[in-house]
Amino acid sequence: MKLVVRVKLLPTPTQAAALEATLHACNEAATWAAQVAFDADVRRPLDLRKHTYTEIKxxxxxxAQAAQHSIKKTCDAYTTLNANLRNGRYGRPGTKRHTRAAGKPITFRPEAAQPxxxxxxxxxxxxxxxSIWTTAGRMKNVAFAGQEEQLAVLAAHRRGESDLAYQNGIWYLIATCEIxxxxxxxxPVGFLGVDLGIVNIAATSDGTRHSGxxxxxxxxxxxxxRSKLQKKGTKSAKRRAKKYAGREARRNKDINHKISKRIVAEAERTGRGIALEDLGGIRERVRLRKPQRTTLHSWPFHQLGTFLTYKAKRAGVPVVYVDAAxxxxxxSxxxxxxxxxxxxxxxxxxxSCGxxxxxxxxxxxxxxxxxxxxWVRGAQSTAPALTLLT
Known part of the structure; x- marks a missing residue:
């Protein structure tokens, strides 16, 4: 099972400048490679490497490794874009949004993550x-920090690539671990049913309600x-609005982590599985009055379900999804x-029965x-392939 552990880097000002220059160079190279891939219609790593590898270096x-990763990052981005186009994320073919997404090369932000x-x-x-490679040479003794539990997981189970990321003025390394x-x-002796909602974020068949x-x-x-700040429109107002949005996202994630941990612990203690509703497409199916739409569309139901399933998988608790109709x-x-x-x-x-x-x-x-x-009919326990451990 794969988990992603994020640790905070604590570089000195000189080290931070070298990391910033490295990200900018890698992303400039990836953006140029994306233009070449778009013009020549070359989207596979081996083929794109023939067109771009030497010039990037x-x-x-x-x-050599950084150049190859920049090329592969470009190809992966086009693969994701094509999948989104096929799945209708940008609307139907021929619409303005679909044409705009498919009709221009991909670009990368100067500080986009680099593998x-x-x-x-x-x-x-x-x-x-x-010890990390930069365009200024190998840089040693770059300090990092994190929660003790995360660092223990990182030391014992890290496998494969790690991503260097710069988010809100903080440097991170995001590492993949095989748990x-x-x-x-x-x-299982039975199943613990979990009803997800807005007034009550989660209600279980044991009688527990996590009020929202x-x-x-x-x-x-x-x-x-945030609405007031957005209407104001100044640069400082936009910065504050972004800050509050990030704070709300972190709060929601923390709440979902705590709720999912309690539910999984109860199911594990009692030898039961967990049953969840399949809420795929709920945002398109449900018709609500305008004041209610923001509440529905902003709460991360999928995130809570993901946390439940990956924590259950770590604990050996079976999870099944059922029709929500x-x-x-x-x-009952x-x-x-x-x-x-x-x-x-x-x-x-x-x-009928009162x-x-x-x-x-x-x-x-x-x-x-x-x-x-x-479960009796043979449903399999499922869990997400990749989850952020924070």
Whole structure:
């Protein structure tokens, strides 16, 4: 199982200047290679290397490995772009957005992340330093820092490439780690159903609710402040708006990490699996009034589901996704489905058998039931291939 560990670099001013010059050179070279790939219609690394490798080394003074990584980064970017075009992310062929995305070469920001392999980067875990290649030569004794748990994972399980990144004035190394998985529990005693929502971020079939009311009030205040700053339009206002947006994203991620950790721990303790709704396409399916749209589209449901599945995989807890249709309208006792079963957002009253329950808990019972049926029928536990450990 792959995890990504991000550690903070602590370079001196001289070291930081060398790292900045290196990123700029690598990204300038990648942007030029992307133009060549676009003009010559060459998108494979080996073919593009024949057109660009020698000039990149001579023109930008990059080492052999750095030049190859810049070329491969260009090809990977075109592969991602083509996949997004095929999947309709830029609209249908012929639309302005689709034509604009497909009709120009890719460009890279001057400080876009650059991959490093073990020939270009070495770690000294005991000293908490790295030796890293730059355009000014090999730079040694660059300090790094991070949480003890992350650093232990990094020292024991790092494999493959690491990315040098510069974000909001801070230097990072983002390393890929191969984590051994716990044996999957192939004989769960049942499933813990998890209903994801907005008023309650997550409600489980055990009766636990992770309320989102105070969080949503805080997010509404943040959105109002960002809207005010955006209307002001000055440079300082834009900087502040960006700062508040980043703060909200970090807060959401922290909340999702805590909720997913508790749910997985409970499932592992009781020997159960976890059942989740398949919410793919929910943003397109759901029709809401305008004031509600921002709340729906801004909360990272997919991130919470991803955190649940990768933490479950580490713990050997099986996870299944079930059809989300009518889980909120179906009675968990008699399975009668009726829109009138849910007279309010929080209240469920079955029109057939009279069963009364909190609406989110009723949904979570239905999800748990569907999860067990799916498991019996042979559904496989799934988890994301790559997740950021922060």
């Amino acid at each position: 001579e023109r930008w003074k990059l080492g 490093y392999d073990d020939r270009m980067l070495s770690w000294q875990h005991e000293q908490r330093t790295v 051994p998985e716990q044996p999957l529990n192939t004989d 009311r105070s969080i949503n009030r805080r997010r509404e205040k943040d959105r109002a402040l 009518c889980t909120s309208q179906e009675c 006792q008699c399975h009668h489905i009726d829109k009138a079963n849910r007279p309010t957002q929080a209240r469920f009253v079955c029109r 069963f009364v329950e909190h609406a989110d808990h009723n949904s979570s019972h239905n999800i748990a039931h569907r999860g067990w049926i799916a």
